[in-house]
Amino acid sequence: MEDDRVWSHEKALWTGSAEQFAAALDESCLMVVPAPPYVLEGRDAIESIAATPRWAEVTLAHGCIVRPQDGLIVAAYEAYAKRPDATEMRAWCTSTWRRIAHDDWRLVQHQQMHAADGPLRSG
Structure with missing residues (x-):
């Protein structure tokens, strides 16, 4: 999977429907x-x-694959x-994708950690 497609899949985890999320x-x-x-x-x-309101928009930054x-x-x-109600979240995330078959990738791990204000790296 090319990098652009990885980021597209990641954005869909946030903004796609619950059905899209389940399929991934x-x-x-x-x-x-x-x-x-x-x-x-x-x-x-x-x-x-499925029980959580979906995010209306997401911006991904500082990506590494x-x-x-x-x-x-x-x-x-x-x-x-x-979210549409103006709820906001800033988090550091990781995801691990595994290829099941040609052009068929599934999410096997995802983690979100609330981001603290401050520099990206210390020292």
Whole structure:
């Protein structure tokens, strides 16, 4: 998967429908989010996302993509998201994508950590 497509998939995790999100998730996906219950696995992640208002817009910044082996992509980035009711979120995120078949990628890991104000890196 090319980098532009990785970022398109990541944006869809935030702004796409709950059905799109469910279709992207691997059945063994593990997620860590900054709200209870914090750790979500497989079907629990899909149900949690379905019950959560989707984000209207998201901007991804400071992105980094690595490919540790064929068929595995890890992305890290900062997300700025906004809901229609003006709720905002800024978070550092990681996602791991696994190729199931040609041109068929599934999310196996996603983590969000609230971003603190300040420099990107110390020192």
